[in-house]
Amino acid sequence: MNDCGEKLLIIDYNLSRVEEVAxxxxxxxxxxxxxxxxxxxxxxxxxxxxxxxxxxxxxxxxSFVAQAYDALANWRDHIRGGIVFSDNAVQSGAALLERIGLKVDSSSLALGAFSKFEYRHAEARCRDLLKSQRVMTPDCTLIRSMTDLRQFASTHPEGFVIKPSCEGNNRGVVMMRPGDSLEAALEELSPYLAAGVICEQVIPYQREYSFDGLGGLSFITEKVSVSGRYPVEVAQVLPAPLVHSEQETIRRAGECANWLVGQRDGPFHNEIKLSDDGRYAAVVEPNRRPAGMKIWTLAATVYGVDFYHLWIDSVLGEGSIPSTLMASCQAATVMLGVKQDRWFEAPDVTRGKTMFLTTLSRTAKRFGLPEGSLRSIDFSWIGPEHRFVPSVARDNSDFVGCACVSLYDSSVNIGDIVASVREYWADELESGMPADAVARDAEDRARTLA
Structure with a gap:
């Protein structure tokens, strides 16, 4: 590598995605x-x-743009292309790339891909256009006090969603039902008030998907979430099991979202709900970055296309994007939890992979799958620190592991595989933890109760 030569500029990333940056x-x-x-x-x-x-x-x-521009003085003339790899930097990072003179999607519209409140404002300005495409635009307001919260609740007695305006991973999302305590909800969201908390009309559609891709190349992923007060994602499935008309409904909604947040050449991950009849959709939130939960890893297995490579090709000015995607298998990302509330510290990765392979073997046996038709793509622990993990997750940090699997047998629905994997994993983890970890968990439980 020529250290004095051309450079790729990477602007910010979440620590959970260090492997993707590498x-x-x-x-x-x-x-x-x-x-x-x-x-x-x-x-x-x-x-x-x-x-x-x-x-x-x-x-x-x-002052990020000015500070970063000055700090890059030694390399600015050698930067060949740049990418923005976090929600926090989606607007300021695009503005920095524009100032350097590099190709990037619009910075002026990028705030809608960071702030859920700003995105709802953008939708409101185009309400008639979106309605013509059968895209619902939920009522939304920014709240700063209990008075604001009570006012929104009074106009939506059937229930509503309260969540941080600028936060990912389902963190802080609370579903309010009739009779729920407004005071308790506001207290739960108090850490986010300074940065902004919004109330939003409940989208009356049950099925949820994401419109993912890069530039004009897209695919649709099914999101599997639990129901109840904390709608946490537990799996992502690819390809999403949809008929053509349903795919078109999601594509229209996803492309509308891309227009509103200024996406053109870069990555996108737009979360979308779909009506039971498949004719209407609503955008939960847009993102101008690669999808989380290793969705691009799934895409590499299912379609044989490395979207991270395509992204680098696109900003460094070489390569071409395929015009179509053909699926060769089914795949899913599965969030792995615990059987009961416990204190937890991840053992070595090898032990985790062994437990997960046993989990897959038991699942394959349950469904009578031939050898080699259910495969492990990836396994990783979530967080190395000693921490309390609840059996009922409130967000994606309340899991202990994340894994990706592929299925080469069309006679089985991968959604059923996901449910089985999560069940067997909890059993394997419970029985596979070393004696010293079990003893430490008991001590921590006793200390907490005391």
Missing amino acids: HMRDYARRRFNVGTVLVRGNPGAKDERLCDHLVGVDPLSP
């Missing part, structure tokens, strides 16, 4: 012989190992 860095080095410059707030040792050059500037700082 994957793109390695591809850029191998394919284009370029080094990497990473810009992110409060960088640490892991960031230093991840890139060739590191700039510490917070993308949420009001």
